[in-house]
Amino acid sequence: MKKYLPLILLAVFSVLPLLGLSSYVMHILIFVIMWAVIGMAWNLLGGYCGQVSFGHAAFFGIGAYTSGILYSKLGVSAWWGMPLSLLVVTASSLVIGYIFLRLRGPFFALGTLAMGVILRVTAENLTAFTEGDLGIMIRERTWVEKIWYYYIILIIAACTFYLIKKVVESKLGYYFVAIREDQDAAESLGINTTYYKTVALCLSAVITGLAGAFYTNYMGYIDPKVVFALHDISIVAIMVVMVGGVATYWGPLVGSVIMVVLAEVIRSIPKLGTAHHTLFGILLIVIIIFLPNGIVGDYKKLKRFFGVRRAL
Amino acid sequence: MSLLEVKDVSMFFGGLAAISNVSFSIQKGEILGLIGPNGAGKTTMFNVVNGFYNPTKGEVHFKDKKISGHKPYQICRLGIARTFQVVKPLQRMSVLDNVIASAFLRVKSRTQAEERAIETIKFAGLYDDRNVISKGLPLGKRKKLEIARALATQPEMLLLDESFAGLNPSELDDSIGIIKKIKDRGITIMIIEHHMRVIMSISDRIVVLNYGEKIAEGTPHEIGSNPLVVEAYLGEAQDA
Numbered sequence: 295m296k297k298y299l300p301l302i303l304l305a306v307f308s309v310l311p312l313l314g315l316s317s318y319v320m321h322i323l324i325f326v327i328m329w330a331v332i333g334m335a336w337n338l339l340g341g342y343c344g345q346v347s348f349g350h351a352a353f354f355g356i357g358a359y360t361s362g363i364l365y366s367k368l369g370v371s372a373w374w375g376m377p378l379s380l381l382v383v384t385a386s387s388l389v390i391g392y393i394f395l396r397l398r399g400p401f402f403a404l405g406t407l408a409m410g411v412i413l414r415v416t417a418e419n420l421t422a423f424t425e426g427d428l429g430i431m432i433r434e435r436t437w438v439e440k441i442w443y444y445y446i447i448l449i450i451a452a453c454t455f456y457l458i459k460k461v462v463e464s465k466l467g468y469y470f471v472a473i474r475e476d477q478d479a480a481e482s483l484g485i486n487t488t489y490y491k492t493v494a495l496c497l498s499a500v501i502t503g504l505a506g507a508f509y510t511n512y513m514g515y516i517d518p519k520v521v522f523a524l525h526d527i528s529i530v531a532i533m534v535v536m537v538g539g540v541a542t543y544w545g546p547l548v549g550s551v552i553m554v555v556l557a558e559v560i561r562s563i564p565k566l567g568t569a570h571h572t573l574f575g576i577l578l579i580v581i582i583i584f585l586p587n588g589i590v591g592d593y594k595k596l597k598r599f600f601g602v603r604r605a606l
Numbered sequence: 607m608s609l610l611e612v613k614d615v616s617m618f619f620g621g622l623a624a625i626s627n628v629s630f631s632i633q634k635g636e637i638l639g640l641i642g643p644n645g646a647g648k649t650t651m652f653n654v655v656n657g658f659y660n661p662t663k664g665e666v667h668f669k670d671k672k673i674s675g676h677k678p679y680q681i682c683r684l685g686i687a688r689t690f691q692v693v694k695p696l697q698r699m700s701v702l703d704n705v706i707a708s709a710f711l712r713v714k715s716r717t718q719a720e721e722r723a724i725e726t727i728k729f730a731g732l733y734d735d736r737n738v739i740s741k742g743l744p745l746g747k748r749k750k751l752e753i754a755r756a757l758a759t760q761p762e763m764l765l766l767d768e769s770f771a772g773l774n775p776s777e778l779d780d781s782i783g784i785i786k787k788i789k790d791r792g793i794t795i796m797i798i799e800h801h802m803r804v805i806m807s808i809s810d811r812i813v814v815l816n817y818g819e820k821i822a823e824g825t826p827h828e829i830g831s832n833p834l835v836v837e838a839y840l841g842e843a844q845d846a
Contacts, residue, residue, distance in 0.1 A: 463716065464716060465710040465714065465716070465719070468703065468706060468707040468710055468719075469707065469710065471696065471698075471699060471703075471707070472696050472699075472707045472708075475695075475696035475697050475698060475699060476694045476695075476696055476697075478658070478690075478694065479690070479694035479695075479696065480696075480707075481658075481677070481678040481679050482656060482658075482678045482679075482682060482687070482688055482690075483679075483682060483687075483707065483708040483711065483755065483756075483759060484679050484682035484683050484687075484708070484711040484759055485679055485707075485711075486677070486679045486680075487679070
């Protein structure tokens with residue numbers, strides 16, 4: 295049963311749109327899946343390999359702008375941005391990795407935090423390419439219906455899930471976790487830590503960039519403050535994983551469902567809506583204190599907690 | 607031909623000479639003990655051989671090839687594995703996964719790595735604990751895990767840094783048995799140890815360091831009666 299869970303879930307997600315859901319609900323679903331993809335990507339680097347990035351908006355933004363610039367400057371369909379973003383993000387993650395992966399622990403986190411901000415400021419000022427704060431608008435939308443966007447992101451999510459599962463269960467996965475647990479021990483076990491950290495960063499970045507390219511096509515508008523946002527992209531990527539469960543297969547999906555739905559619910563509450571970042575902050579604190587391994591990681595703890603309450 | 611040769615190695619940290627002009631060599635198949643008082647430079651010597659430090663002066667040769675200046679993972683690949691004095695298990699991994707991670711150095715597939723890992727932990731006497739998360743292991747077993755993990759990389763030479771410290775007498779005998787079995791497999795061993803009974807009984811030869819300098823080298827018997835070593839480290843035998 296457990297073995298077939300991914301397939302069952304994929305089947306459920308595939309038939310969901312056939313229920314005639316409203317375009318609003320479809321939008322929420324697309325965002326849930328997109329955030330699950332970004333969460334899975336972050337989880338590979340931060341959860342399994344232990345390199346906590348506060349700058350995943352950089353990769354998201356590079357992916358998004360690959361699509362955007364392709365459309366606005368070369369007049370090519372923004373969809374070509376998705377395959378092209380694989381190349382662009384790989385190249386940029388190699389450069390970024392070369393600079394930042396020599397930093398360890400909190401220093402890596404701070405480095406990536408700065409990297410995200412640097413890219414946002416660059417995108418704001420490089421108006422010749424990015425149109426700066428005006429942003430890029432995709433005028434010809436491919437579909438009005440959301441259903442095709444939904445299936446595209448669902449395929450990306452399924453492939454990402456499969457890829458990460460394969461990676462984690464292979465030699466790579468063992469090496470990533472070994473690096474997370476003790477970099478010196480890993481090095482002395484014959485693991486080229488710089489190389490494998492770069493591989494983890496590259497994979498994680500490419501998937502995030504792909505989500506970014508999808509975002510451009512789906513939303514039809516990007517600007518630096520949105521796609522390179524620290525609080526709306528980088529931090530949310532971390533929260534999705536922290537809430538759902540670090541270094542678990544299902545954590546990013548669970549976290550993404552909770553985060554996206556919660557954000558919508560909170561925003562719809564009159565007067566409280568603008569405070570949704572504050573509430574997210576409080577949620578994060580509660581999770582870190584009581585469920586440090588996230589909902590999936592501390593599932594047994596949760597079950598016991600509610601079981602005890604029922605018994606009383 | 608000697609397997610490992612340390613040639614005139616010096617290691618300075620700022621103005622402090624942690625090791626100065628030390629030379630010795632290890633023959634294939636022997637157990638070399640490295641002893642000396644605290645701060646004598648024993649672990650520094652391991653860090654030089656293992657590649658964590660690049661020696662300030664001198665060279666280390668393994669199988670007639672220069673290895674000083676190489677990275678630790680390259681040296682491990684060449685066939686030198688080590689354990690740490692302060693054990694460094696991969697904490698949130700099970701005992702088996704720890705060993706699988708290091709077995710992957712020589713094999714590609716997960717099944718082969720697991721096979722090799724299971725064989726190694728049986729050898730080290732950890733099979734019953736294979737699913738325990740290594741964070742929760744008692745010290746004696748962690749030390750064994752260090753040895754198992756190093757062995758799983760299929761080394762030709764093993765560096766053991768105080769693998770006996772803090773063990774109780776029965777664990778001690780256990781570990782001595784394991785070391786002897788490792789030697790029987792043809793693996794050369796360099797061992798740092800403060801436990802005199804252990805070092806005297808298992809070493810073929812002993813090198814003594816004091817303040818970063820080599821003060822003696824010889825068989826356990828020669829070392830035990832060397833006045834310099836007695837003064838620096840072993841202490842006078844008291845007349846009872």
